[in-house]
Structure formats: structure tokens, C-alpha cells
Amino acid sequence: MNKSELTAALAAKTGLNKKEAEKALNAVVEVITETLTAGEKVQIVGFGSFEIKDRPARTARNPRTNEEIEIAASKAPVFKAGKALKDTVNG
Numbered sequence: 293m294n295k296s297e298l299t300a301a302l303a304a305k306t307g308l309n310k311k312e313a314e315k316a317l318n319a320v321v322e323v324i325t326e327t328l329t330a331g332e333k334v335q336i337v338g339f340g341s342f343e344i345k346d347r348p349a350r351t352a353r354n355p356r357t358n359e360e361i362e363i364a365a366s367k368a369p370v371f372k373a374g375k376a377l378k379d380t381v382n383g
Contacts (some may be wrong), residue, residue, distance in 0.1 A: 295317070298317065299313050299314045299317055299319040300313075302316065302317060309360070324342055327342075327358070328342060328343070328344055328369055331344065336374070337374070337376050338374055338376040338377065339373075339374050339376070340371055340372055340374040340377055341372050341374070342369060342370070342371050343369070343370055343372070344367050344369055344370070345367070345368050345369075345370050346364060346365065346366075346367055347366045347367070347368055348365050349362065349363060349364055349365040350362075350363050351363070
């Protein structure tokens, strides 16, 4: 499902028109992004949580040239599904 299909499904579930549903979806994504950027965790009970994980710098090897390269430290957003979501998906 892509964003436009999600917007259409959201509109159908809520009774909003597609433009309003897209606006609401964009607002949710924006708030989650801003919260993660600020270093905070977002928890949606029954669904899951979004958080930032730090990835340390490391040395890797280029498989083509066998040359060692340095990979810089970075931050990665991660999603952890909640128990209710896992239970629903699994049956």
C-alpha cells in the first residue's frame, strides 16, 4: 500500500474527503518526524513505538576491491511493533 492508497483508505474509514485525509496523514507523519528529530520516542499503545537508535562508526570492507573503508556514525529511526499489532497479524 502506498501513500495515496493509505489516504483513500483513511478517507473511507473516517468519512473525511481525500484532501482532508491526506492533510491528517501528513500531519501525523510530520509530528512523528519532529519528535524523533528532537530525540524523543513516540509510542502508540496497541500499535507500536518509533525511536532513534545510534549506530556507531565502524570499519567495513569493499567487496569489489577488498579495501577497508570507514563508515561514519549515524542515527537510524526504528519501529517496534506492539503486542496487540503482533497478535492481530499472527492470527
